Amino acid sequence: MKYNIRKWNPIFIGIPDIGIGMYWTALGSVVAFFAYKYTESSADVAKIFSIAALMGVITQVVVGILSDKTKHKWGKRSPWLVYGMILAGLSQMLWVFAPNFIVLLIISGFTFTMVNLAQCAYYTMVMEVVDKDQIGYANTVARTTACLGALAMSSMAAYIWNKDLPIITFAIMAAILIIPTVLIVPTVVKERPENYSTQPKMSFGFGFLKHPEVIKLYTATFFCFAAHTGIGNMGAPLFVKNLHFSEHVFSQALMWQTVANLIFGFLAFKIVDIYSRKYIMAFAMLFLAIFTGFALFILEDGVSSYYLWGFMFFYGLAWLAGNICMYTLLSMVSPKESLGEFMGWLNVFIALPQFIFANIYGYILDTGHMNWVFIIVSASFIIAFIVVCSMKVPHHKSLVTTNG
Secondary structure (H helix, E strand, C coil), rough: CCCCHHHHHHHHHCCCHHHHHHHHHHHHCCCHHHHHHCCCHHHHHHHHHCCCCCHHHHHHHHHHHHHHCCCCCCCCCCCHHHHHHHHHHHHHHHHHHCCHHHHHHHHHHHHHHHHHHHHHHHHHHCCCCCCHHHHHHHHHHHHHHHHHHHHEEEEEEEHCCCCCCCCHHHHHHHHHHHHHHHCCCCCCCCCCCCHCCCCCCCCCHHHHHHCCCHHHHHHHHHCCCCHHHHHHCCHHHHHHHHCCCCCHHHHHHHHHHHHHHHHHHHHHHHHHHHHHHHHHHHHHHHHHEEEEEHHHHCCCCCCCHHHHHHHHHHHHHHHHHHHHHHHHHHHHHCCCCHHHHHHHHHHHHCCCCCHHHHHHHHHHHHCCCHHHHHHHHHHHHHHHHHHHHHHCCCCCCCCCCCCC
């Protein structure tokens, strides 16, 4: 039977996101647990997260532009994705040999560079190996499979983590990073020849400045991730070190967040076909702002773990809604011929606030003012909501797929 590209590509291209979803979830749990082997400071742990974000800022646009021009037998995105994931997984295992915190930062910086390299190429590839009317569908599948990777890590984190044998933890992480990708790309899902760029000149610029709606999306993205850094990347310092939930309870909270992600992911296959992506993202930002504001008064030292689990569950529902629409909106407001470059810039506006705010949150937590984390998170989501509402997005097109 002939491989049905239209039917299966939106599903299969989501498989590599299992590793990416796992990795960024581990950054807020297992990686933080490991970093505390070298330091007791939340600000120091924040340096791990800020290095990850800084590598994203440096890498994303460069890879976006380079992959737009790449000529390789696999395609223009596939080699960046495959080699990036392999090198990230292998270098992750070297962390256990770091003799001190400074060396750990250096090695982890290389790992983060490789993950960001692979991620930029991958998120662009998701929108190029499917038909135009399937872009939202493919993004929904990818974000949902990322949740499967996140669920695997959050459910295993408290069990596989062992300060004396972290090599086992990192070996599992490397396998989840590498195997799903090499099984699919470029053997099953192959890039379309018509997506190769015919532009001979390599250029680096700020072309997005000519597109007001793209600027608005980037601005909303910046504040969205400024907020999420406080709950996502800084989750372990906030909930474990400052609110004194156990590592096991926090890992279960991440699991409930991921379950919520999956619930919305499956519902989104229908929701994104009915409602405007702009309004879904706006509602998600408003919900996150309000719910985080409530958490300021509910989550206190000594409260039942059920409060944390409930917060992370509802947070997860809204977070994935906004995340899915963010990428789909980019494909609707940016020029197709520069999609890799514009995706790279989007990822800069994802990574830059993580670099900035991870250090801010780390300092706040070390000074004992953790309530300010919730206040900044809530305020940032409100700003993102306002900016998204101001966007002018092209007419909504159905993403319903057909068998071909």
